[in-house]
Amino acid sequence: MLRFSKMHGLGNDFVVLDGRTAPLSLNVASIRALADRRTGVGFDQLLSVEPARDPSCAFYYGIWNTDGSPSGQCGNGVRCVAAWLHRAGTLALGEAVRLESPSGPVTVRLLNAHEVTVDMGEPVFAPARIPFAAEAEADRYAIEVDGDALEIGAVSMGNPHAVVMAEALAEGVPERLGPALSTHPRFAAGTNAGFVRRADRSHLQLRVHERGAGWTQACGTGACAAMAVLRRRGEVDESVQVDLPGGALRIAWPGPGHTLWMTGPAAFVFEGTWLAD
Numbered sequence: 115m116l117r118f119s120k121m122h123g124l125g126n127d128f129v130v131l132d133g134r135t136a137p138l139s140l141n142v143a144s145i146r147a148l149a150d151r152r153t154g155v156g157f158d159q160l161l162s163v164e165p166a167r168d169p170s171c172a173f174y175y176g177i178w179n180t181d182g183s184p185s186g187q188c189g190n191g192v193r194c195v196a197a198w199l200h201r202a203g204t205l206a207l208g209e210a211v212r213l214e215s216p217s218g219p220v221t222v223r224l225l226n227a228h229e230v231t232v233d234m235g236e237p238v239f240a241p242a243r244i245p246f247a248a249e250a251e252a253d254r255y256a257i258e259v260d261g262d263a264l265e266i267g268a269v270s271m272g273n274p275h276a277v278v279m280a281e282a283l284a285e286g287v288p289e290r291l292g293p294a295l296s297t298h299p300r301f302a303a304g305t306n307a308g309f310v311r312r313a314d315r316s317h318l319q320l321r322v323h324e325r326g327a328g329w330t331q332a333c334g335t336g337a338c339a340a341m342a343v344l345r346r347r348g349e350v351d352e353s354v355q356v357d358l359p360g361g362a363l364r365i366a367w368p369g370p371g372h373t374l375w376m377t378g379p380a381a382f383v384f385e386g387t388w389l390a391d
């Protein structure tokens with residue numbers, strides 16, 4: 115039987131599995147079964163906590179979407195992993211620790227039992243590393259999505275992100291374009307599609323159609339991506355509040371050559387035992 119913790123970061127919800135002492139046998143079918151919001155537990159992403167492969171890191175965490183697809187990073191998720199480790203007695207308040215994600219190490223620090231700050235590393239704009247098909251790296255790219263001519267930013271936070279300015283879009287257009295952009299062929303591995311409004315230089319509003327999970331209440335890497343794209347264009351300050359449907363995150367990034375910090379909450383909901391075969 116599999117014990118699990120149900121957690122969320124601003125309504126982006128997770129099931130966390132403890133793989134520290136025994137390997138987890140996961141496959142697409144079992145992940146999708148656990149993800150089902152009627153016959154399973156339900157989550158946007160499944161997170162595992164496992165022994166680190168990188169000796170400089172304390173633990174490794176795995177990330178899978180509702181559809182069973184893996185991801186290289188999960189911003190709301192890593193904050194929940196940090197809070198989970200604190201509750202498990204292996205991470206003290208105020209202690210900084212390196213955790214190994216599928217896309218490389220990040221450093222987390224618990225500000226208190228429910229708030230975590232994370233060094234998410236440096237945003238990556240090189241198209242080949244996103245991956246995104248483009249002639250050259252740019253602040254903006256023209257792309258046709260479902261017959262509409264769009265302008266996007268593209269960046270990786272360890273997972274791919276397209277960022278669209280929503281001010282220019284008519285009511286209802288993001289709902290149509292989100293799924294189409296997430297599966298656009300220029301993003302060879304798919305992409306998370308963020309639709310952002312700039313209230314001012316230190317305040318953004320964002321909704322994200324996530325790769326492999328659809329519209330979510332919050333997307334941590336999406337908030338990082340939107341800020342990074344606008345910061346690189348010189349349109350926001352080095353510290354911004356990003357309001358998502360589920361609540362607000364604080365993102366700080368001076369610019370290229372620096373790492374980006376994300377700060378926000380992590381919450382426990384319940385613990386349980388998975389009985390289905």
Ligand SMILES: N[C@H](CCC[C@H](N)C(=O)O)C(=O)O
Nearest residue numbers: 185188189190273324334335
């Ligand atoms: N759907 C994402 C993974 C989860 C990202 C999001 N929940 C976050 O908080 O960063 C992807 O496939 O890249």
